[in-house]
Amino acid sequence: MEIKLTAIGIIHTDHKTKEEAPIQGAFNPDTVGTVEIFSEFAEGLKDVELFSHIYLFYHFDRAEPGELVRHPFLDDTPHGIFATRHPCRPNGIGITVVRLTERSGNRLTVQGIDVLDGTPLLDIKPYVPRFDCHPEASDGWFAGKANRKKPSGRE
Amino acid sequence: MEIKLTAIGIIHTDHKTKEEAPIQGAFNPDTVGTVEIFSEFAEGLKDVELFSHIYLFYHFDRAEPGELVRHPFLDDTPHGIFATRHPCRPNGIGITVVRLTERSGNRLTVQGIDVLDGTPLLDIKPYVPRFDCHPEASDGWFAGKANRKKPSGRE
Numbered sequence: 001m002e003i004k005l006t007a008i009g010i011i012h013t014d015h016k017t018k019e020e021a022p023i024q025g026a027f028n029p030d031t032v033g034t035v036e037i038f039s040e041f042a043e044g045l046k047d048v049e050l051f052s053h054i055y056l057f058y059h060f061d062r063a064e065p066g067e068l069v070r071h072p073f074l075d076d077t078p079h080g081i082f083a084t085r086h087p088c089r090p091n092g093i094g095i096t097v098v099r100l101t102e103r104s105g106n107r108l109t110v111q112g113i114d115v116l117d118g119t120p121l122l123d124i125k126p127y128v129p130r131f132d133c134h135p136e137a138s139d140g141w142f143a144g145k146a147n148r149k150k151p152s153g154r155e
Numbered sequence: 156m157e158i159k160l161t162a163i164g165i166i167h168t169d170h171k172t173k174e175e176a177p178i179q180g181a182f183n184p185d186t187v188g189t190v191e192i193f194s195e196f197a198e199g200l201k202d203v204e205l206f207s208h209i210y211l212f213y214h215f216d217r218a219e220p221g222e223l224v225r226h227p228f229l230d231d232t233p234h235g236i237f238a239t240r241h242p243c244r245p246n247g248i249g250i251t252v253v254r255l256t257e258r259s260g261n262r263l264t265v266q267g268i269d270v271l272d273g274t275p276l277l278d279i280k281p282y283v284p285r286f287d288c289h290p291e292a293s294d295g296w297f298a299g300k301a302n303r304k305k306p307s308g309r310e
Contacts, residue, residue, distance in 0.1 A: 001275060003214050005158040005246045037237075041245060044223035046235030050295035054237075057248060059158050068199035080201030082192075082209075082279040085286075090196060091160045091277045093212060093248065097289060120156060122246045124237040128297050131240075133288045134252060140205035142283050 007120035009037040009106075011058060015116050018062065029099070033113035035121060042106035048124065049103040057123035058094050058115055063087035074145040083140065097127055162275035164192040164261075166213060170271050173217065184254070188268035190276060197261035200279075204258040208282035211265070214275045215247035229300040238295065252282050
């Protein structure tokens with residue numbers, strides 16, 4: 001079975017290379033980006049500005065599926081790809097929760113964004129705390145891992 | 156640009172029809188399901204059991220892209236598709252946060268699942284409260300909307 005997706009827009013950020021892109025937007029809440037939705041999908045944005053936070057779904061267009069067990073950026077122990085947020089996954093779909101600070105027609109200004117400039121946008125969904133916020137969730141291996149630079153030479 | 160995805164597994168639930176599937180898993184936290192990961196991807200599950208909550212990414216295989224402004228299940232006012240979680244979206248990708256209660260080889264037992272039986276699984280990511288929990292987020296038009304049955308005749 002094969003599923004085909006098409007971009008509905010483009011994400012513009014100041015992160016021009018993988019090396020300079022932050023590991024997670026939550027570590028860099030002030031990083032601003034612009035989400036441009038292609039005009040043929042712009043009607044679907046009606047009322048999105050009612051939400052303070054949205055999920056961006058995007059394609060990891062500069063990553064390839066890789067090893068199923070690998071080092072994530074924040075740990076020096078390898079983990080299964082499905083226990084990490086690493087971009088090199090069997091299906092290269094990324095999500096990030098961002099703060100929506102402004103909408104101007106088909107352009108959204110967002111804060112706390114970790115994606116590379118020019119990343120193809122696949123979907124936007126409203127972030128709804130009742131469905132999406134689980135403060136009781138465990139941190140798994142992320143527990144105690146502080147933000148750091150991406151280890152040199154590690155894709 | 157076209158992006159191709161393939162299923163990495165299948166989600167098994169008791170929800171056999173769209174009518175009986177719950178609107179959101181958060182409304183039905185005790186609903187149990189099983190996530191079966193195909194053997195060629197099973198290695199990627201290493202350490203997933205360290206997490207109490209995971210994101211399931213799946214394909215809305217029984218929904219087609221529809222109108223860009225439409226009625227969601229929980230409201231009688233139409234909204235743009237990107238301001239709803241409705242399955243009939245330009246790219247039919249769904250996510251749900253579920254509680255991971257057991258792992259047995261390539262099978263995960265999860266609670267709080269709202270997807271249809273037989274849904275193709277696309278990805279699993281660990282839910283990390285530091286990145287994913289935003290209690291300060293607004294509810295947008297979901298504010299005050301209680302759980303209800305899917306309105307009759309509304310796809």
